[in-house]
Amino acid sequence: MATTEKQKSDVMLKYLRPQKSFPSVWCPGCGNGIVMGAFIRAVDKLGYTNDEVAMVSGIGCTSRMPVYLDFNSLHTAHGRALAFATGVKFAEPKMKVVVITGDGDALAIGGNHFIHACRRNIDITCILINNHTYGMTGGQGSPTTPADALSTTTPYGNVEKHFDPCDLAKSAGATYVARGTVYHYPQLEKIITAALEHKGFSLVEVIANCHTYYGRLNRKGDAPAMLEQFKENSITTGKAKNMEASELEGKFVIGKIHEDAVKSEFCDEYQKLVEVQKGK
Amino acid sequence: MANKQKKLLQGNGACVEGAIYAGMTVYAGYPITPSTEIAEGCARELPKLGGRFIQMEDEIASIAAIIGASVTGRKVLTGTSGPGYSLMSELFGYAYMTETPIVVVNVQRGGPSTGLPTKVGQADTMQARWGTHGDYNAIAIAPSTVGECLTETIRAFNLAERFRTPVTVLLDEVMGHMREIIELPEKGDHEVFDRVKPTVPPEEFEAFAMTDNLVSPMPSYGEGYRYNVTGLTHDVKGFSTNRTDETIQKLDKLFNKIEHFTDEIFKSRVELVEDADVVFISYGTVSRAALQAMQIARKAGAKVGSIQLYTIWPFDYEMIKRATKNCHTVVVAEMNMGQICHEIQKVLDPSKKLETVQRYDGEIITPMELLEKLEEVL
């Protein structure tokens, strides 16, 4: 049975904070709203109660998301969301802990916490919205800004290299890694659901539009135009497997990139240690 | 009465015992000399008690993790020294702003920067008050014996929970590493204050409600209250605000919830000041040199008193005024280039002389150095 508009809005109402007024701080057309919608529906599908979810964020546009949602929300300091989330999860392993972050927040100032959360394989789902720029401070270069791209701090083109967050997470020890875009909504909902279900550290990178800064500075057009570009430039993991690196230049490989169902989870391992040492 | 269990402990080890006595169940930290024995002790002891120890990737992550654990309702601890304490500064501010109880033990060494990792210092005294940016109020306490490392750590937890705020326990290298035989307390020997939880139903709950004592009841994550915690200036519900009236209300709350209760927080040991010509003022390890010098000087016929500060912040200026009423000279002794002496200067009657004994070479102040200063000022 197809979901009606009415049912959709009921789901939203169930998870949006009644005390918080809209519109949000996000620019009209911002991809963050799409990610929020996908996340809410994934949570609803999995039947999590509002009480058992802790949503942790740092600083940046994405980091305002927890404030709108009716979960236990922890809006922390720039880059530190994963370190705070580690404390929440480790102290209270029964909570579903989700970090919502951006490319600057997670990979620049928070890069160290990012790789160590992956390494521990702590059961946290990290949704990293990658818009290739610092949106909140007005369009500066970030660790995912592509070479030659313009930003207010790379006014003559970016001379730095960029991170691939999925590669980074995989090699640092994350056990579920996937990439989606705000254009490919059904897939996004699916991979967020899978990430939430996964026991261990899961990363969902979401390619999103910041038409206000990144799009404008790089002549990529408005929000719909940027979404069209995501559509054109995305390649599924299945197809990408048989392609040369040169062919994948500038493309977004989307879908599940890595999964390891064997590696043990950090809080479980610690609990085992506690069971052995308890009362000694 | 049965004899209490006695144990030879380092100051750092006594902090661990005190924290566990107070109900600490989560420790997150990063190794740093001369505080590492605190982390090692927690790594060893917490699993046995069903608690949790995690070594984080740096000190920023350490304080972040204990704040995260604290909002789930746990009593939390981290231990560090100068460089780590500096790294924690930003998130100290987050804990002040979000009114999250945490306890941080800073085992001070020589600074600035890497400084003297294995040597003693007391130069983080002002940092414990003013370390992070913005306006706030701080609590910092300083034990001077291994026994007090245990009892003052309990007090630190009680203050953190009672006032919903970070508390710094200022140790120093000598204090952290020296060993003394102490009696281990049994249940009931010391008061343990537990976090006040809300009694109203979630729909009436305001996370940062104004109360008579300015401290708002604090639910744990998962208990149905689902409030917002943010480092942005926020209203009583926890949502960010730019309103001037709400900003004033929040900052006044942060400041006054401690300032108005200075009497409750302040603790000192005042010895023989009534007839004293000269009064030593000191804190931490230095107080032991001061008491020793006072004892020797009294035996030699000199009228000398001592004020030892167990609570450094909030500072009780009135108490200093009262206790220095009768002397002609105050000697402030500290292992830095002069920090608390400036607080004394603010309130000392202008008719009285303020003298200092300071060391910042990584060695502790000796009784003889204080006696030599007495020779000068008597």
Added chain:
Amino acid sequence: MSKILDKIEIPTDRFEIRLSGSGGQGMIFGSVVLCEAIGQSGDKSVVQSQSYGPEARGGASKADVVISDDEIYYPKAMKLDLLLAMTQESLDKYYGDLKDHGTLIVDTSLITELPTEDYYGLEFTRLARNEVGSIVVATVMALGAICALTGLFSKEALTEAVLARAPRGTEDRNKKAIDIGYDEAMKIKK
């Protein structure tokens, strides 16, 4: 005339011990078991402190123990009542901290130049090697001697404290070392 410095007396309610030698000889271990032995022998206050860092690794290493019936104010040694020197370097470095007529105990298998006639000399290292078969126990042997010479704690308390902290399998060697140190010291006790 001085106002106070000429009149002051070193407090008599403290007994200060320094164990000194080179890094690795077990001065810190020795000071810790000394504290525990004293703790078991009565209601005295004790404070132990030591050098940390580069100082504690090689070169002259020391650990101090202050003992009193009352509250101990200053935690470090001011004027030593007893100095144990296990090497020439440590003796040269710390002899000046010993009180007039303080007790000096030296390892005469390693120390040849003595600044005074007033000392107890025992060949701890040689005895440890020849009688026990391990120089590692030389410091524990010296603790046996301190026990005999000061009576600050019982031999039983010392043995218990040492065995509680020594690695498993070294019990007999440590016991033997304590006995030799104690007996040899009793022979020369003044």
